[in-house]
Amino acid sequence: MDTLPPTSTATVRDVAGDLMGDPAVISRAEALRPVVAAAAGEIERNRRLPPALLDRLHEAKLFRLLLPRSSNGLETDPVTFFRVIETIAQADASTAWCLSQAGGCAMSAAYLDLPVAQALFGDDPRAVLAWGPGPGVKAIEVPESEGGGYKVTGVWAFASGGRHATLIGAHCPIFTADGAAKCDADGKQLERTMLVRSSDVQWTDIWNTVGLRGTASDQFALTDFFVAADHSITRDFQKECREPGPLYKMASTTCYQIGFSGVALGIARGALDDFIEVARTKVPRGMKSPIRDNAVVQSTVAQAEVGIRAARAYLVQSVDDIFRSLERPGGKLTVEQRMTIRMASTYAIHKAREAVDAVYNAAGATAIFENQPLGRRFRDIHTVTQQLQGRLSHFETVGAWLLGAEADLSFL
Numbered sequence: 001m002d003t004l005p006p007t008s009t010a011t012v013r014d015v016a017g018d019l020m021g022d023p024a025v026i027s028r029a030e031a032l033r034p035v036v037a038a039a040a041g042e043i044e045r046n047r048r049l050p051p052a053l054l055d056r057l058h059e060a061k062l063f064r065l066l067l068p069r070s071s072n073g074l075e076t077d078p079v080t081f082f083r084v085i086e087t088i089a090q091a092d093a094s095t096a097w098c099l100s101q102a103g104g105c106a107m108s109a110a111y112l113d114l115p116v117a118q119a120l121f122g123d124d125p126r127a128v129l130a131w132g133p134g135p136g137v138k139a140i141e142v143p144e145s146e147g148g149g150y151k152v153t154g155v156w157a158f159a160s161g162g163r164h165a166t167l168i169g170a171h172c173p174i175f176t177a178d179g180a181a182k183c184d185a186d187g188k189q190l191e192r193t194m195l196v197r198s199s200d201v202q203w204t205d206i207w208n209t210v211g212l213r214g215t216a217s218d219q220f221a222l223t224d225f226f227v228a229a230d231h232s233i234t235r236d237f238q239k240e241c242r243e244p245g246p247l248y249k250m251a252s253t254t255c256y257q258i259g260f261s262g263v264a265l266g267i268a269r270g271a272l273d274d275f276i277e278v279a280r281t282k283v284p285r286g287m288k289s290p291i292r293d294n295a296v297v298q299s300t301v302a303q304a305e306v307g308i309r310a311a312r313a314y315l316v317q318s319v320d321d322i323f324r325s326l327e328r329p330g331g332k333l334t335v336e337q338r339m340t341i342r343m344a345s346t347y348a349i350h351k352a353r354e355a356v357d358a359v360y361n362a363a364g365a366t367a368i369f370e371n372q373p374l375g376r377r378f379r380d381i382h383t384v385t386q387q388l389q390g391r392l393s394h395f396e397t398v399g400a401w402l403l404g405a406e407a408d409l410s411f412l
Helices: 023-046 051-059 078-089 093-111 114-122 252-281 295-327 335-368 373-384 393-402
Strands: 019-021 129-132 138-142 149-159 167-175 191-197 202-204 218-228
Touching (some): 019 023, 019 078, 023 051, 023 093, 023 373, 051 093, 078 093, 078 252, 078 295, 093 129, 093 373, 149 167, 149 191, 167 218, 252 295, 252 373, 295 335, 335 373, 335 393
Parallel strands (some): 129 167, 138 167
Antiparallel strands (some): 129 149, 167 191, 202 218
16 A cells, blocks of 8 residues: 555646646655665675665656556656756765666556556566567567467667566567568568566676666666567557556656756766865865855856756756646647657757766866766766767758658657
8 A cells, every 4th residue: 555645647837937737746856865875885886776775766766657547557747757866866866767767667657458468567566677679580470370479589788777677678679480570551671578487587697887877777678578469569559558647648768868967967966066065175285165165167167057948948948848748638648749748858868968968077186986976967968968869860860840841750
């Protein structure tokens, strides 16, 4: 039984006009932030989220933010989702990244038959789904007479949170039994994501990285593994979705953009707060006063602050406006709205990087030591920007669309 504060689907504003989301859910993240911060060093050293922290995250249901209520999820709104991820990222980016990844993956339950969703997600309060891309993978159809489903083979990587997940998603192009590509009416090869138990895959530890070390985004493999047809989904918000809520009019890809920009802005907020503490007391060699009294530092902090505030405000306002439109009868996510979220999220990620870079440089040699959180935040933000959601080429997509040119919508 859920004894945590009740949740609401309403979005409220405070007197300052800041979009607040659901305060009952966000308060769960706020309560856990010091716990996450205390574990940050251990997370980076061991490249895993520790069991005690996982227990607390599950207790707060933070892995179930975007899971349908029909599967015992919170089914919260995207502004609340953003704010939870941002809050946790202020303490530790790896933890926030795993929660964001798990949130998008949990939307898969909306595409499953209800009994299957209940078995995989609803009946297990610690259910977590993780997945990652895999070139050269395949799923071969198995006819109904032989069980109906797919034989899956391949190697996938970047499975963030996979080491604590209960379920793994293997995204595959579909082939017929005779080896031919199975295509839709337009000649495009069909693709589906196969859901398997995490104990069914073979893991390879590849995640020795500069930042986001605690995500354990490792590699997994399957060989000729049978997956029943009803344990596969198409990751498309216009097909197969049985959930009527406005959240599921958005694709998981869209929610990833919102969540991972929350990770970036949370890192930046934490870095600025860390730097202010350093600046109050650090007196550089040869100087007579703390660096907070330096005019260049003062200007740097102000510009970093306004940069992340402006990016955050545009993102959150845009997401809230779009979600409100989806709550109306007949609401549907348009290409224009998807472009707005892609533009706002990518901009937020890079304004966050600029802010972190600015205060890291201003901190001087203080920032290079392992016991200084600024160094970890610097490594984490530069790992975020290297991921798909941080690609500068997204601006090319948006710009082409704004100009009326042909735009690649693959990662919209």
